[in-house]
Amino acid sequence: MSLTYDLDAASIAAPNDLEAFWMGFTANRAFKARPRMVSRAKDMHYYTPEGRPILDGSAGLWCTNAGHNRDSIVAAIQKQAAEMDFAPTFQFGHPLAFKAASRIAELAPGDLDHVFFCNSGSEAGDTALKIALAFHAVTGKGTRTRLIGRERGYHGVGFGGITVGGISPNRRFFGSLLPGADHLPHTYDREKQAFSKGEPDWGAERADALEGIVALHDAQTIAAVIVEPMAGSTGGLPAPKGYLKRLREICDKYGILLIFDEVITGFGRLGFPFAAERYGVVPDMITFAKGVTSGAVPMGGVIVRKHIYDTFMNGQEHVIELFHGYTYSGHPLACAASLATLDLYRDEALFERARAMEPTFADAVMSLKGKPGVLDIRTVGLVAAFDMAPSVEGPGKRGYQAMETAFHDEGLMFRATGDTIAVSPPLIINEAQIGELVEKIGRTIDAVM
Numbered sequence: 001m002s003l004t005y006d007l008d009a010a011s012i013a014a015p016n017d018l019e020a021f022w023m024g025f026t027a028n029r030a031f032k033a034r035p036r037m038v039s040r041a042k043d044m045h046y047y048t049p050e051g052r053p054i055l056d057g058s059a060g061l062w063c064t065n066a067g068h069n070r071d072s073i074v075a076a077i078q079k080q081a082a083e084m085d086f087a088p089t090f091q092f093g094h095p096l097a098f099k100a101a102s103r104i105a106e107l108a109p110g111d112l113d114h115v116f117f118c119n120s121g122s123e124a125g126d127t128a129l130k131i132a133l134a135f136h137a138v139t140g141k142g143t144r145t146r147l148i149g150r151e152r153g154y155h156g157v158g159f160g161g162i163t164v165g166g167i168s169p170n171r172r173f174f175g176s177l178l179p180g181a182d183h184l185p186h187t188y189d190r191e192k193q194a195f196s197k198g199e200p201d202w203g204a205e206r207a208d209a210l211e212g213i214v215a216l217h218d219a220q221t222i223a224a225v226i227v228e229p230m231a232g233s234t235g236g237l238p239a240p241k242g243y244l245k246r247l248r249e250i251c252d253k254y255g256i257l258l259i260f261d262e263v264i265t266g267f268g269r270l271g272f273p274f275a276a277e278r279y280g281v282v283p284d285m286i287t288f289a290k291g292v293t294s295g296a297v298p299m300g301g302v303i304v305r306k307h308i309y310d311t312f313m314n315g316q317e318h319v320i321e322l323f324h325g326y327t328y329s330g331h332p333l334a335c336a337a338s339l340a341t342l343d344l345y346r347d348e349a350l351f352e353r354a355r356a357m358e359p360t361f362a363d364a365v366m367s368l369k370g371k372p373g374v375l376d377i378r379t380v381g382l383v384a385a386f387d388m389a390p391s392v393e394g395p396g397k398r399g400y401q402a403m404e405t406a407f408h409d410e411g412l413m414f415r416a417t418g419d420t421i422a423v424s425p426p427l428i429i430n431e432a433q434i435g436e437l438v439e440k441i442g443r444t445i446d447a448v449m
């Protein structure tokens with residue numbers, strides 16, 4: 001196979017060989033038989049190589065919260081690429097990394113005021129878990145090594161993330177994972193909460209399962225609990241009312257660190273800079289990625305509370321305090337993209353916009369209640385999920401067909417997880433586009449039922 005590397009429009013528009021790229025989390029053979037290809041984007045839309053607009057119902061992969069190819073973000077990346085391509089952040093520094101850390105910390109609640117940078121949500125999850133273990137070791141509590149996640153949780157694909165994650169296919173081929181982990185029960189019960197808007201009234205008591213885990217293992221063996229305030233990847237499951245407060249109380253009671261994975265819920269998805277603010281709970285760490293650059297350059301990180309950072313700042317000053325970091329932590333292009341993105345969020349009040357839009361969005365998506373085969377619709381912030389009855393051909397088939405139909409016939413992109421359609425548009429979506437989005441989903445469901 002010969003490849004030419006001239007990036008002219010034609011070669012971008014029509015790659016002649018799809019074989020070499022082993023696509024992640026993708027049905028490769030089905031995709032390559034009938035590709036869903038996009039080659040350009042602006043604001044609320046992707047465009048196929050043929051120029052067909054695709055309404056972005058998923059902010060890419062829950063990341064482009066400010067919309068696509070925003071001029072100021074593009075300009076900031078271009079300027080930084082011309083100024084300084086790369087600089088190490090091990091033992092050296094560059095101003096934008098410090099600026100970005102300060103700006104991100106400013107958005108976090110309470111005394112969450114230090115930022116450790118990495119490049120993805122997976123790295124952020126593993127970093128937070130490592131900081132938790134190291135924190136206990138440094139404070140003389142080295143027996144605290146257990147990590148507690150939750151069923152149906154997603155914390156990326158590193159070994160730490162899949163260990164505390166609660167999605168069976170992401171775990172089952174990968175050996176024994178990290179030792180000593182345990183899981184809280186998930187918080188979804190269709191009988192008790194079907195078709196509820198926002199946080200379900202039922203379910204706070206599921207946090208009490210942590211008491212059982214403590215009784216089983218002993219608090220002195222438990223380092224941290226990690227949960228998503230709203231489970232995104234398993235179909236938009238918002239925390240039940242009061243659930244996160246209960247978790248916080250139990251963690252405080254037993255000296256367990258509480259980590260919120262805000263890779264999806266951060267940067268406006270639930271109408272606040274972080275969901276921690278929506279729920280009035282200050283965790284010990286927040287992981288973030290995706291929306292921090294509106295998806296334009298990979299970036300992730302962990303925000304930690306002051307006392308955690310301070311705990312490490314002891315001993316001889318020339319000695320490295322935490323033996324962890326990534327070559328690309330605080331990459332100049334990512335920092336430039338992030339600063340421009342945070343400016344946009346502020347100047348266009350996009351988090352407030354998401355909050356203001358939430359009732360309109362919720363009413364619109366609930367209008368599909370009653371459609372044959374729709375078993376539940378959930379919505380919180382600018383997230384909606386539609387559970388469809390599985391097809392007789394097996395679980396996941398209906399979801400796949402819906403994703404294909406939406407893309408090819410309706411000009412709409414969304415995530416399908418199993419037989420659930422997950423929707424999370426950029427926060428710049430307007431009312432007319434919400435109407436269009438819901439109409440397209442409605443026709444898609446009709447087509448695949």
Ligand SMILES: Cc1ncc(COP(=O)(O)O)c(C=O)c1O
Pocket residue numbers: 062119120121122123125154155156157228232233261262263264289290
């Ligand atoms: C809650 C959560 N955590 C972590 C991740 C992993 O992020 P990444 O794919 O950037 O590694 C994701 C990705 O969707 C996520 O939704």
